[in-house]
Amino acid sequence: xxxxxxxxxxSVQAGGSLRLSCAVSGHTESRRCMxxxxxxxxxxxxVVAVIDGVSSEATTTYADSVKGRFTISRDTAKSTLxxxxxxxxxxxxxxxxxxxxxxxxxxxxxxxxxxGSLLANMGVIGYWxxxxxxxxSS
Numbered sequence: 001x002x003x004x005x006x007x008x009x010x011s012v013q014a015g016g017s018l019r020l021s022c023a024v025s026g027h028t029e030s031r032r033c034m035x036x037x038x039x040x041x042x043x044x045x046x047v048v049a050v051i052d053g054v055s056s057e058a059t060t061t062y063a064d065s066v067k068g069r070f071t072i073s074r075d076t077a078k079s080t081l082x083x084x085x086x087x088x089x090x091x092x093x094x095x096x097x098x099x100x101x102x103x104x105x106x107x108x109x110x111x112x113x114x115x116g117s118l119l120a121n122m123g124v125i126g127y128w129x130x131x132x133x134x135x136x137s138s
Contacts (some may be wrong), residue, residue, distance in 0.1 A: 002026040002127045004098045009132030016088050016136070022081040022098030022129055024121075031100045033111035036072060036083045037120055038094035045097070047121045048072075049083060061113040066092075072119035085134075093136045098129040 005127045008020040020036065035050035048073035052059045055094050071084040081098055099116075105126060107119050119125055 002100060004100060004129035006096065006098050006129040006132040009096060009134045011137065012088055014088060014090055014136055014138050017086045018088065018134060019085070020096055020132060024079040024081065024100065028108055032103055033108040034074065034081050034100045035116050037097045037099055037116070039097070040094045047113045047116040047120055048096070050111060050113045050116050057069040063113055073093040088136045090136045090138045093134055095131040095133050097131045099125050099127060103127040
């Protein structure tokens with residue numbers, strides 16, 4: 001069983017920065033497909049950023065709303081996924097979740113933000129963290 005634990009959330013003013021971390025434990029063999037999602041109360045969960053691969057050649061994809069401001073990365077040696085967020089906007093405020101899936105899964109077969117967006121609320125992504133809250137004040 002894989003466990004994902006997020007940290008790094010908090011309250012910042014618009015224009016500020018935060019770095020979220022997601023520690024992966026359990027079956028720590030690398031999972032190629034991981035990502036960050038977010039959700040505000042009353043709305044569906046949405047994809048933020050996805051990373052496909054565990055090497056320096058891993059590919060990353062992003063939701064249009066965060067392109068150029070957010071960067072997803074992973075440190076395989078530390079079994080940690082990161083989300084660096086800069087130029088934060090009030091609309092970025094949400095609960096942020098880390099997610100991962102087994103190699104060979106529906107998401108892993110096309111490990112992109114676009115596919116993650118379709119699958120985010122379907123209950124087919126294998127592993128989720130408990131979330132970390134990000135609040136951005138104007």
